Amino acid sequence: MIRLLNVLRQRAAEADATPVLACAGGEFSAQQLLEKLDALLVELRASGIRRLALRADNGPGWAMLDIAAQLAGLVVVPIPTFFSAEQTQWVLDQAGIDGVCASRSDAWFPGMAGGDSLGELGVPDELVLARRPVPEPVELPRGTSKITFTSGSTGQPKGVCLSTSQCMAVAESLLARSGLRGARHLAILPLATLLENIAGLYMPILAGGTVILPGAREVGLAGSGGLDVPRMLSAIDHWQPNSAILVPEILRVLVAATGAGWTPPGSLRFLAVGGARVSPEIVLRARELGLPVYEGYGLSECASVVSLNAPGVDRPGTSGRILPHVSVREVDGELRISGNAFLGYLGDRAGWSPAEIASGDLGRVTEDGFLVIEGRRKNLLITSFGRNVSPEWVESELLAGGVLRQAVVFGDGRPGCCALVYPLHQTTADEAIDGAIEAANARLPDYARVRGWHRLPRPLESTPGLLTANGRPRREAIARYHREDIESLYPHEESLPQ
16 A cells, blocks of 8 residues: 555656546545545544444545555455345454444444444545444454455355455556556446455556546446446446446446447547456457457455456457466366465454465466466356356357346256346347357357256346345356246256255
8 A cells, every 4th residue: 555655645746637536526636635545544543443344335535545544554344335234234243343434325324333423534425434332353364454245156245354465466467467557447346346446446546547436326337236328338428438347247238339339438448357257259349349358357365356368468268367466277177376365264264374265266277378267166067968067158158149138057967058048138039039049059069058048037136135246146046046947948857856
């Protein structure tokens, strides 16, 4: 964080008036940001808080609190605003949170704080601070400055403990790889997402750029899965960014919109996409349409990004070349990562200070250091013919055609794969879906082709519990909920045992 602070001081000394942070409500130069950080340092140190939960929409206030709290020596625990009350309470209790910061208008705040209000902070977005009583202190790995909670595929989120130096190592590597010096970055994903926090806040500041921080509603996001496409396109048009970070579903929406007549702004230089496997066909299609898309790979346990494609270091069909601060090797098909391993999981003292991370991802490393991700080890399907199939691989091909918005593949112990699908547009005819699946099958080997499919009546996020907080399918829950639909796709087999 000192490196980031020095960059701000240098910009201020040079009287650089280019904004560091921007939103609809105003802009902040390096000098103005430093003044805000100094004032926050005084307030935070006087509060006596040691672990701060930060739950707020994207905005300059979030960014200021995050940076100032770490400079003050506090542990920062970002909480996504789409976390349920139960998940939020779990985070507060598990991390031993003794201070909470949220928007004054957040209905969550009064009930969860449960302590003395310290009033409104001198930052944008009407953020208020309160102390919270903690019955017993919770031990953390030495050096912890940030705890990011990942929802995973099960109920309660897991706390990943990271140091500031680990986060900044990623930001430095990303700057070197991307070459995005002085860029205007539009933060579309929540800053509570570690990827946007590091690659969308720290990295652009290190690069001498501007971080544009509209709220979720302004960029068309609703919760963890809803998209208002016209609003998102309008935000991109309005802010004319050089860069943004996307998840695959947002990429598919932008590709579809461009194909339907939307013209991406000429300012765009770098659209990073990650979070799930992306078909090379959709990456190449996006580039043909004027969307400069580059795929990457990472995980929270390595402080987000591990590999990234970029101009001059680019191979569509891979998740990019491994970044210089980490090493990756294969063990029985699984990727293992060292060099920037997290400090440990909250509450799992026996596993603290790991030398290497077993990623749980199946993949390989090419001779020249590019990563090829094939899917999650735990999701691997084995057909009744004994063939191994990664569902993520098949799903990425199904989604590459621009017809489908969601696809979940099943087939473990069955003679072939089937898919539950939901189209990008509700008016899409079944014949078009059939054509998209046939096109995907043409790119897949025989054993991985989809033999049957069922059209979902509504998107998966409409049913609670079928998606993780970051939009990934909870496969077991989906299989239970849509059991009869899946069974109908295997009419000549006996039903699954109850």
